Amino acid sequence: MRMWAVNVGFYNLCFGLAGLLGLLLLHVGDPAVGRALVLVVCASHVLLGVVLFVSERRLWRSALGESVPALAVVVATLA
16 A cells, blocks of 8 residues: 555646646746646646546546646647
8 A cells, every 4th residue: 555655646747747747837937948847747637537537436536636727728729
């Protein structure tokens, strides 16, 4: 269990840092690279939310919490 928790923790840390870096680049660096990085992180979370729901339907609230905000960012960015 400990190894799984550490792995998931670092996984979340990496996604969080990538998202923050994307926002930083979007506003004070290269906007195209920042936008691409934010979109990759958000698109990943949309997919991961779907996988979470499919693999464990009892976690549907968590799946919505993971995927819906990210989907809103993707749709707003591409619209």
